[in-house]
Amino acid sequence: MKFLKAMQKFDSSGIRKVFDLASKLKKPINLSIGEPDFNVPAEIKNEVCKAIKNNKNKYTQTAGIPVLREKIALKLKHENKIITHAENVIVTSGTSGALHLLFHVLLNPGDEVIIIDPYFVIYKQVPQLSGAKVKTISSYPDFSLPVLKIEKAITSKTKMVIINSPNNPTGKVYKEEELKNLVDVLKKKDILLISDEIYEKFTYECEHVSPASIYKNTITLNGFSKAYALTGLRVGYAAGPKDIISEMIKLQQYTYVCAPSISQYAALKALKVDTKKLVLEYKKRRDLMYKGLRENFKIEKPEGAFYVFPKVPKGSAENFAKKAIAKNLLIVPGGVFSFKDSHFRISFAAALKDLKQGIKILNEL
């Protein structure tokens, strides 16, 4: 249509296409969704009610309510060994909201952004809105951090490297050694590191390491969606160098204005909620999934997040996913997250009986 931009840079995301297919199935076994299946903890529910009843309905400060920024800075200090302060923190409309602001204030046309394949869809799509070029570096077959390949891909135009650990869709958790190697490279070339740590709480084998604890030119992204089941409440944050955060605050003022007020109060409460039991429960599901599939599929044992990313035995993942859907099982073909269409993503953030049923169907395919 004449009013629209000549060329739109992206199509509707593949996950949503599967989601749309799902809406046509009657009671599918849905292992395609990237959000937790547990409910919001009761104390957070109460906090949301209290906030709206106490008239916390007004715009908040653009950067977030001051006490939340302070508590996030303290959390980063104590849990992530990042030396930071409230003024280095912006509260955003979800972590995706933070990414959007970040790309906008940093990327000029022609700038290069390095991401790891498989990738979270937004990393690939949104930088292009600013005219940036996105370079994808393969982490197949074992999904560990491909530091040497990243180093080779860096040019004078490279502005940032984006990593995501624990990783969606592979479940990989980057080790301290790998991160140190990456930081050595980035330090030398003076390149920004964007570290998306939204699955931080979900680690099953080793500790999560925040690269901002060893590299100051890091923007740490995190939020409350995954660990506290607050996906719909749209609240996340970014922490990093003050001048970048300040520009993000300016831009937020003209776009999102502020993260939802009552969601910010929910986040404040969430910082006090212990997620250990929940993570143990997810570990059980991870074990069930891994053991159930490893005989018939080539599969890396997920160390974090709530996904497994097995290889399709033969043919394209898209065809494989279609066959699964024909058997009432929803999974996401790897082509949605990758240049390769050889793997598929299963979320184990689902009920045990659905996971068992899913394993059965997959093994029969």
Place this chain on the structure above:
Amino acid sequence: MKFLKAMQKFDSSGIRKVFDLASKLKKPINLSIGEPDFNVPAEIKNEVCKAIKNNKNKYTQTAGIPVLREKIALKLKHENKIITHAENVIVTSGTSGALHLLFHVLLNPGDEVIIIDPYFVIYKQVPQLSGAKVKTISSYPDFSLPVLKIEKAITSKTKMVIINSPNNPTGKVYKEEELKNLVDVLKKKDILLISDEIYEKFTYECEHVSPASIYKNTITLNGFSKAYALTGLRVGYAAGPKDIISEMIKLQQYTYVCAPSISQYAALKALKVDTKKLVLEYKKRRDLMYKGLRENFKIEKPEGAFYVFPKVPKGSAENFAKKAIAKNLLIVPGGVFSFKDSHFRISFAAALKDLKQGIKILNEL
């Protein structure tokens, strides 16, 4: 700093600067804020609690929950005489969120956008992020719709005209005749009309008219912030041609993901809330303000919204505002909304005693 874009296109907004000044004053009389002073109606508060307790914490469909899109389409049909359907509606993170998506999917570098001076700050700032050129058309001295001047400003590059009625900051409400004249011009030249109707419910002299009822190439923007005191809940919407709305939905998927889930349930309830009594109360305040100031100030009687925009007797509005602040009264200098710095904005969305005190101080200045 080296990582930031070479040139940021905007500075921190003037309103916020006043807001920051406010934070340094002890108990100022604050007539600077663009949000209602009443609380969220009780039935909406209850709905928010119900939503979170009933686990409405998940991502919603990108475009908004289906029943809300349907009810908004029905509202537009019955209250605004706009023939539209659920698929022509996107629910967004506030009305500013809708504007942001809209500019992104429509504006190419070099496109021209026509706005009316005085303007809402976002209209002037955000289109520039897409490389568009913003032309401002003066509506001084009486703030009526300057159709002839708009017609003269149109070039082959003009893509859209943005209007806001009832108007922030002038309080003007555009009449049906004026809108018809504008539509005649835009129809001839095939130009999009963006109609921001966020203050729709606040009219004191005449009916609000929605131009989408007479011109199909209109995007109607509205939200729940002003009429239901839901500013902090971040929920608004856009309605218009399906292909434009579809592109906005695609972009929302990668940025805001969806409007906050529980805010969408609040909005659903808000559509049933009667605002008549509230508007009568605001009319009283408008009358108080207008009568209190008209002797000493040149002032257009506001027909809508909750602002008056008087002329400063002499000197710049910035100096005048500083003098007011020195007397503990917060107002916003017109330069924030305009190329002219000759007027100032007072919000009468404040308690009666503050309005009376504000009038007293202004008359003494």
